[in-house]
Amino acid sequence: TxxxxxxxxxxxxxxxxxxxxxxxxxxxxxxxxxxxxxxxxxxxxxxxxxxxxxxxxxxxxxxIATPEDLRFLTARALHQLRPPALESLRTSPGLANAFSAAMDELASAGCDPGQWAALGSLRVWDGDLLAAFGTVYECVEEMLRAQGLTRRxxxxxxxxxxxxxxxxxxxxxxxxxxxxxxxxxxxxxxxxxxxxxxxxxxxxxxxxxxxxxxxxxxAGLRLERLSPCRPQPASLFCPAANSAREAEEIALRILEGRGEGLAWRDFGIILRGREPYVPLLQTTLARFGIPCRSYFATPLLQHSATRCLAGLLDACLLGWEHDQTLTALSEPACRASSTRSFPAFLRAVREGLPGDGLDNLLRFAPPDLRPLLETLAAWPGADGVLRPPADWAAAMAGLIPLLHPPSPGEAETPRGPALRAFLECARKTAHLLGSEPVTLGHFHTEFAPLLQAAALRDLGRRRDAVHLLDAFEARQWELPVVFVCGLNEGAFPRRPAPDPILSGALRLRLRSQGVPVTLPSEREQEEKFVFQLAQSRATRAIHYTWPELNANGDPLLRSFALDLIPAPAAPARRIIVRPAAAVPPLPPASLDDHHIHDHLKEKFAVHRTTALESFLQCPFQFYLRSTAELQSEPDSPSGRLNPLFTGLVLHEALKNWHQGGGPMEQVFDSVWTRALARQRIPRGHAAEFQRSVLRRSLTQYARTPRHDPGWKTFVEQPFEIALTACRIRGRIDRYDLSETGQARVYDFKFSSDASLRVREKKQEDGLSLQGGLYLLALQHQGHSPVSFHYVGLKNEVSERGWDDPADVEAMMEGARVAAETAAFRILQGDIRVDPQNRDACQWCEFADACRVQTIEAAEIAEAAG
Ligand code: SF4
Structure with a gap:
């Protein structure tokens, strides 16, 4: 070069x-x-x-036919020919890609469909799959000729x-x-x-x-061998715990190099592919204030505007199914998502899911959303008639008014190019389909793969930026500092995937017949060579980086290619982000106002047991849930099949069985069917799976329900007890009373034995009130509580609990004191973000509102000095 x-x-x-x-x-x-x-x-x-x-x-x-054209025509040929040998694979999205790639490789090696057939008669290949492949290859070549296209x-x-x-x-x-x-x-x-x-x-x-x-x-060219004339760069190995740390270490080293006087453009990061590193590096570098420019193409459907249009198209084909329509309208690029009333509209429609039809949607629409939905209703796609493909392509532009117009200064964003690429895909689909009128569904079948495959190059014009380079593209670059990242065995150098059409053995036979296809060993050599090229791009320093664990925490091997490189190792450092200026501590969070205190006294004269437990876990969680009464987004119909739903079904089935008797299977089936219909949960694999687990667990419970002679069983019994600071209401799942007034309490959970152990620990840590308060309530009613047990009903019946009199006494007293204290602190307006069990924060719906992660980071920074 x-x-x-x-x-x-x-x-x-x-x-x-x-x-x-x-x-x-x-x-x-x-x-x-x-x-x-x-x-x-x-x-x-x-x-x-x-x-x-x-x-x-x-x-x-x-x-020239683009790779997308070739994939499109291959898919069409498969659709038209429907070879019997491929019937079971016909709808597999990878089949057209695999066929298209194999055809292109054969065409580049000079093997056309005629030669392929001749090689078959020489028994170089055999079998129904390869015969079908030959038929499809011939059909695609005919289509290319008909379209006036040629291969490279x-x-x-x-x-x-x-x-x-x-x-x-x-x-x-x-x-x-x-x-x-x-x-x-x-x-x-x-x-x-x-x-x-x-x-x-x-x-x-x-x-x-x-x-x-x-x-x-x-051909007459003179061979001249040139020896490398670059200085040898210093090499360094930087292993990191995971890929996030790896990206942070790269950012840190770039900042250090920048401090030594290098420009941003003096750094390059070489990757074997776009995924998974490009998005991670882009966000990490942006977080560290480092400008970067990616030379990888971004999938077209990663742009909000194109996702919105493609989503509306899907929704239209599904009869404006409400969930799909809401997803498309919620895209930031859509004008609907920024209207004032959109959140309320979203909530109202979600609560009514499942549903479909624009008319039904218009019933919920507030005035500022109506015009947008009316635009959709007037869109020609909604009428379901046959049209020439060119008309469908033109109709796509009719959806663009639903998007935000570009705002001043938006010239740099990829919105314009993304929309042009979207319309170009529609135009290309129309061109490939010809003039025969088709339905929107037919047009979409051909349009969707083109959209999926389309990608946009970064149009960034920044000259001084860190370069994110593909290992193949890097071969013409020379940079002072290079990072070669993601160096795990099999990932870089990449282990070539087996070819489903042209297997290694077939390639050898083709080569012996003079067809110059690539052999697997040559692919491996090429991968190693690409890595060597990446190694030779730096003039001053080269850093080899890799993660040691994957996202699940399983160990990863570093690339064996690194064994041949002599370099010292400097493991990635842990990055602690400190604020640039000292931030004064916030005053303790509380609702410190006597009007508010009066309001709290009135509102929380009576508490529920679970609400008090929420306070014990974290006052801020209680505040948002019970004082401010914030509600989560309504679940989608399939999302309603959640632990709350299974818990309710479990309790209702147990209550009906204990009170009415009969076979548990029948009792459960009727409860399940009614609950599913009430919640409008679709029947499907997930529901069927949950049903069979619940049914099996309940049937097991019914076989050994633990009835002691002379004891009476009570289920789902409400109670109320008066403490000094408040009253507490609740419901006891089951208690058994002896003739002498002794009481045993059972609390049903749809949990495994392992989960019961966690509850046991919570009880011992004083974070659970249920057991103690239930026992206390029965004592207030004049009974003598003797035990409390959790009953786990998931796959097997398991029990964990306390029946030692001293433990039972301690449980009641502990629950009373904890409930009194919690009620007092609630009335004082305590709303601190103070989780007692940090692990439980991962299931808390307010994790984004309380910023517990920021608190954790500050604690780590403080501990590190
Ligand atoms: S995520 Fe944790 S800290 Fe935040 S509100 Fe919930 S329980 Fe409290």
Missing amino acids: TRLLDDVRLRLRDGRADFRFLTPTATMRDHLTNSLAREGLVVRTSAVNTLAGFMQESAPGIH SGLLAEAALHIANEGVPGIRDVFIDGFFTFSPFELNLLEALARRTRLHVALPEWTGAREAVDRLRR
Whole structure:
């Protein structure tokens, strides 16, 4: 690269236009153009180009099929042919992708459908799957011809022919750089260029390029071996506990380098793929105030505007199913989501789920939302008639008024390009479908895969930013400091996935017949070579980073490729974020006003047991739940199948069985059916699973219900007791009374034995009041409480409890004191964020409101000094 660029610089300084510098990708082309421009050289746009751009110049009028076109046509061919051998796989989304990739590889190796069939008759391949593949391949080639499209290999062949016949007028030198190796069609083009121009090709020295070098030498090119002229960078290994820490360590090291005088653009982070690191690095670097530019394309459906439009389309096809429609309308890019009344509308519709139809939705709509919903009602997609595909494509633009108009200063956001790409996908779908009228559903079947596959490149124009680079793209870059990240075994260098169509053995047989497909061993070599290239991009320092644990906390192996690199290790440091300025401590949170105290006295004259337990866990949780009475978003119909629902069914079934008797299965079935209908929960796999677990557990309980002779059983009995600071109301699941007035209390839980142990611990820590208050209530009624037991009813029947008289006494006294204290503190207006069990915060619905994570971070910072 250095040598070719020196030649190019000379030509640019002389103002010459008789050369072309060609790269494999547009990103590399842009990088090179910008680098030369930064050196003060004037670069004509045509002088530096991609090989594809140059081919289209050389063979004008030929339209190349994009990978999305090829996938689309493959899916269509599969749909039309419906090969019996593929019937069970036909709807699998990966089938069209796998077929499309295999066809493209065969086409690049010069094996067309005719040759594939001939290879079948030579028994190079056999079986129904590969025969079906051949039929689909032939059908796709016919469709390409009908659409006037060609594969890249076809364009290369046309361009080679054109250059061989006509030459390249006005061009003396062609420089080719950035490739690992060349396919047979690319080599044909280079041979044609070598005959008509002075051709200069830079190739890295590795086994995969040997064949290409030999052919180019035979075409008359002189071989010149160049030795590396870069200084050796310092290497460092940085293992981190997990990928979040890994990203933070990278950010920290960039800030340290910046402190030493480096510009942001002097840093590059090389990755093997977009996922999972690009989003993580982008947010981490932004958090540290580090500008960055990603050279990875972002999936089109990651933009809120396109997600909204695609979601509305799905909702329309589902008859404006309310949940789907709300999801689309809730997108930040949608005008509906920012109307004042949207939250109330959302709540009202969610409570009524399931539901469908725009008319039903309009009934809930407040005045500021009506016009938007009326726009949807007037949209042509809603009428369900057949239309030409071009009309459907044009109708997509009719949804755009539902989006926020771009605000001033929004020119930099990707909204405009994303919408253009969305409409382009619709236009392309219409083009591929032809003119025959179709339903919106049919149009959508073809449109959705195109949308899924579409991606947008980052249009950021920031010059001084840290670069996030793909390992393949990095081959033309040279940066002072490089981070190579995600270095886990199998991830980077990547372990090639098995090919479902062209297996390793089939590839060997194809190669022996002269079809130059890639062998698995060559893929592995290429992966190792990509890693070596990433290693060679730094001039000053290179950091190798990897996580040691995955998201589940399981250990990960570091890449074996690192074993060959001698480097010291500096494990990732723990980052503690301190505020830039001292923040004065907040006054203790309380509702310190006598009017409020009066109100609290009135409101909490009577407490529920569970509410007091909520206070003991955290005063702020009690305040939001019981004083401010905040409510969570209503659950979706399937979300209503939650622990609250199963608990209610369990208690109702037990009550009915104890009071009415009969077979437990019948009692449970009738309770379950009524509860499901009352909550409008859809029947499906999740509901059926829950039903069978509950039924089995209850049936087991009914077999051994523990009835002692002479004892009477009472279930779901309400109680009220008066304490000094308040009264407490509740309901006891079950208690048994002996003839002498002894009372045993049982509390039913839909829990396993392990969960009962957690409850036991909670009771011992004084955070549970139920047992003590139930016993106290029975004592107030004149009975003699002798025991309290939790009864777990999940898969098996388990019991945990207390029956020692001293324990029972301590439980009652402990519960009384804790309840009195809690009631007193509630009346004093105590609303501190003070969770007694931090682990329980993960199930608390107010975790985002109380900012407990900030408190934890501050505690860690304080402990660290
Ligand atoms: S998440 Fe924890 S700290 Fe926050 S309100 Fe809930 S219980 Fe309290």
